[in-house]
Amino acid sequence: MDAKIISNQGRIIYDDQDENKLIAYYHLNDYFMSHPIGPKTADAFYPDFSQDSWILKYPSIIERYAQPALVERLHRLQHNNLS
DSSP, X not given: OOOOOBOTTSOBOOXXXXXXXXXXXXXXXXXXXXXXXXXXXXXXXXXXXXXXXXXXXXXXXXXXXXXXXXXXXXXXXXXHHHO
């Protein structure tokens, strides 16, 4: 199971004291290096997961790396989009 490194507010959490979180952080970095979202700048490296549109665009990332409240938000958004 992957560490939950995306906070409920959509921020990436870097914790080099927890090996699982550190590994998850590097996996997430690797993913976005292979799938860039825009110009390669520090502020555009990760999507803004506080916005619904980004949450819906990367549901597998949210499911895998986000804390439970953000995953629940994803599920509500998906349900509302189906309605």
